[in-house]
Amino acid sequence: MAASVQLNHVTLKFKKFEALKDVTLTLEAGKIHGLIGRNGAGKTSLLSLIAAFREPTAGEVLVDGSPVFENPEKMEQVAFIYDKDYKEETEKVKKLVEVAAYYRPNFDQEFADHLLKRFKLPVNKPVNKLSKGMQSAMNVVIGLASRAPLTIFDEAYLGMDAPAREIFYKELLNDQAEHPRTFILSTHLVSEMDYLFDHVVIIDQGTLLLNEPYETVSSQGASITGSAEQVDAFTSDMKRLNEQQLGGTKSVMVYGELDDQQRTEAHSRKLEIGPVSLQDLFIHITEEEVQ
């Protein structure tokens, strides 16, 4: 079970501030979508509309073709996991997991128990006594075990250490293979999570900049590696995103697709061509927007 998302000309205003400006986008069912944007880009606003936490000022938000706001059948399909403030939450971990199990029709208790163990979560501890990373891990457990057809993780990893984040990514991919659904992963840890994405959405300052399959995005640039002299000569006319040098070897990220002629030339200059990182593309695209 997986649900698609569609936004048609969605605008969201908070008094005079426009958090989202005329956003139109479709997220295909059954894929893992990476939602990338800088701080304040409008990621959480966008996600809270998809989760029906609020209504858009204009436009429509559809889940599987029907408006999601106050639509019980559609709202039930959406799980929105975000960095929640648990300062006042005195309930135990176990209790909060139970609430999800009670309401979520596809909740898998066995899977939840497995994840609780994997994250070494103390189930009998009050949630407000847990570390930030542990609270995030609990959110991840609830989000994954709920198996909602549309599962949204909005920077759900905050505070989690690297091994815990690794568990999160692995469990997500494993479960996606067995129980495919639609994921939206909002993040700014782009370099760490890019391998998870089937599809990439980049927003900046409330507008949609890019909505493409991951392969298409990564082919929008290239990394050129070789002797510094040759690399510089080859990339002199190109848009450089990033460069690194170690001794005489240089690696430059360039923006734009390389044509066959350029590839032949690179080959003759003994240069290696690799994919560009999503992180570099993201930085480039959003910086350009600011300028």
Added chain:
Amino acid sequence: MKSERQSKVAAHVFYQQFKWSLWFFSILFVIHLARIFFLNSGVEAVDGFFIFAYQPVNVFMLVCGIMIVYVFMGQHIHQGISRKEWYKGTALSAIGLALIITLVTLLINGIQYVLQQFVSLPVALDNAIAFGTFEGALASIAGFYFNALTFYMIGWMIGIGYYRFGWVIGFGFVALALVGFSLNDFFWEGNAYSTLLASWVPQFTPNTSFVVAITGSILLIAALFVFMVSMTKRVTIKM
């Protein structure tokens, strides 16, 4: 499916608040015993549990009503429950909670009555209302129930006012609550003159009829239910 989800909300909210009420009744009962055994003048009869519990129960229901919005609304809507389903479930649980609380009060009152037959208490108990004439008892029980429900609904109204509009406008909901209390007082105690309504409607005559009380009370509760639909329908859920 739809009704299943709202029943789930009703059951969950009811069960949680019933647990709160057990704490509440335990404390109230201890205080009641202290009144009987230690805090009595030895001369005047002490109110029986039913009469004693009347005001505290109302306060408890008010607090429950305020808290449901903050404790459960976001939590349940986060789990994919629609606002409407949450409203319906919570409304059902409110009706049930007021009922169970009335019954628990009566039960404790009954236990107290039975105990009284076997144990000699240091002071007389006034059990008149609950165990007086049939008509009087029924009227008191109905009054107890409708008051509990009204206080809960008014609490809910204050809760959603603060949740939705923040502190400043929230105070407006407190003012609205005072109007609700005054109306309720007028229906059940005929003393609206001492409260807010007096300054607005000087010609109000205190009510003494049970039929007027019950009709007015039901209308007030109905109005509160309708108001809560409109307050909950499109509320933005806090994150």
